[in-house]
Amino acid sequence: MINLNNMVDYHHFPIYSIMVLFLGAFLIAATGGKESKNPRNPAGFRAWIALIATGLSLFFLGSLVKPVMMDGEVIAYWMGSRGIAGGYAIGIALEVDALSLFFALLISTAVFVSAIYSIRYMVHDDCVPQYYVLYCLLAGGVLGLVLSGDIFNMFVMVEILTFAAVALTAFRTKVYGALEAAFKYLVVGCMGSTAILTGVIMLYAQYHTLNLAQLASLIPGSMNNATKLAFAFLYIGFSTKAFIVPFHPLAADAHGAAPASISVLISGVLTKSGIYGIIRLTYFLFQTMNLGASQFMLVFIGSVSMFVCVTMALAQHDFKRLLAYHSISQIGYVLAAVGLSTSLGVSAGLYHAMNHTLFKGLLFLAAGAVLHETGTTDLGKLGGLSKKMPHTTVLFLIGAFSISGVPPFNGFASKWMIYQAAYQKAVESNNIGFLAVTIVALVTSTLTLASFVKVSQSVFFGQLPKEYENVKEVPFGMRLAMGILAVLCILTGIFPNTVTGILTQPAAKAVADVGEYITAMGFKSNLPVPELNFAQVGVWEPINWLLILCCALLALTVVAVAGKYDRVSESESENEAVETKYQLFYGGEKNVYSQVGGGDLFWGFKHNWRHYFSFMHDLHSGVVNDYALWAVVALALAIVYMMIVF
């Protein structure tokens, strides 16, 4: 007997939101791979199935905002009503707290917008129906991961999303390096998945349960060596999914080769699932975030990711590859902020995670629009497209301003909060190290802006090459998708307090209140209800502006000193031309008239840092064995670190 009233109960909505996506994938696959005759939509009605499935999924999750976010309910849902027996979880659970819902909302928004974009974007490809099958599988896998209350299910979902993502990376087999990128991603991703599974099994052997809430109630206080080993395995496993250092080369390869609509998902969605996994591990499962060692681990890796990836991005000359490195750089911000382990820090980190999904999605879609019309993403070949594609240019600039942290766009608000959180943490804990995070974050932000000056110069401004005289603006469907993200970028930037109040602060509260997560599932917990303080010194407080100005000056000094150091040695030679040639930003050949191409805008800066850049270039050798070696070394380091400090 189907009870309709029971079916519309919102407690069922989490499983519905996952099911519609898998059902959509099934329906699309079941209707066969025959393409329709319509040149504007080769997948025919199957594209609409994907759109409806993703839209429904977004709707189900959106209607959970009120009970979960505002009323603070934690939805514990046992599949088939098989719950707890004899004090042990025997069923498979979904558990949706504000943190899960926050990530799920981000994911479903990105998936929905990207589905709108896909319809017109994929017209040049073949096998488009199969694309939508994989698309729905990927979306369902990520949603299942963040809504799951069962650690083995998390592993299964990780595998589903890795498969779908690998297949979609290789989808355009003719694209330069697509197969190669997919293979590398598969090898290292598989090592990560194996690490997750090994960790899960070691936890099961210790605690005889797979339920997250029950594990969270059992593990803390009974950490032994096996648990620590499991922690290290799980941590590295989720790191490969978040693409943080040392797994960033995979992201760069995969983003560059995948269709733009998939790059949006890989950067906006897959990395988030990794971050979600790390938060669940450190805050909930093992509850180590009150320890300095654990904070140091996240903050350090976050800062390194920030800086390394932004400098790697500066050296790129492919539009999408450059965006990919920036994507990981921004994930570094998120990780560092989350690692601060203050309520403001977590809130700021999640806020930045949300903004990252929005502006990065926008930028990848803009890159896809350029690729769609011109057939290339090589920065050296493009130029002057603003005359031909004015809407795309404006939308791209909104994204570029957001990621560079220009007020009043959303990147500014969240980065501002991260600076404040790091500074407050430094004051509270009396630890100068956290201040360094603020400085690294500021330098990174500056370099991000520099990099986007280069991109906008070389793609949208400057001279229009002859072969692109006939380029047209992209179809409305694609502009609509970009427009949605652009509007969201501006809205979340103008109303930071509303957004943090509705979305990120409940999520940060859920992160702090682990006891609620455990008891909602029906297990005992004696963890105290935490007191939270989201107070920041006020976004417009002048003293902060002054502080930021000082930090910015410091950042500038660092850059200037790095430049000057080399210039002095250079100016020892008598030749004046050489002296001005290597100046930061303004260097160049004085006598010869040369149109400064975007790729060369910072060549003076790059010249001064040439040793670093060539070192990094050699390091990212592109050989899959090297990346696998990095993964193994990271795992070994994580094991040693956790054995020593916990």
Add this chain to the structure above:
Amino acid sequence: MILYNYICAFFLIVLGFYTIVTKYNLVKTVIGMSVMDYGVNLLIISVGYTPGGTAPVFTAGELTQASYFVDPIPQALTLTSIVIGACVTAMSMSLVMRLHESYGTLDTREIRRLRG
């Protein structure tokens, strides 16, 4: 007895890592991934083992407090893991085939168009 299983399981996992890191042939990389998978499968099945336990198959009413059987959950997990491992192998082999078509080699050191 069960200790050897654990040692073997971790030996296989490490052997898989070793193969992936040191072998420059794509097919050997795929073999390494499989070996790694087998190691994990062995680990899972060993975790659920209880000495002297019977198979965990009972009909309703047969199950009593005195029943002594191996933990069924890891067996279910192993099945899932085996299926996933087969998928990984199939997918990576198909990628290897396509790579061989377009690059004309199976040497990882030559398949590095994307770098830096």
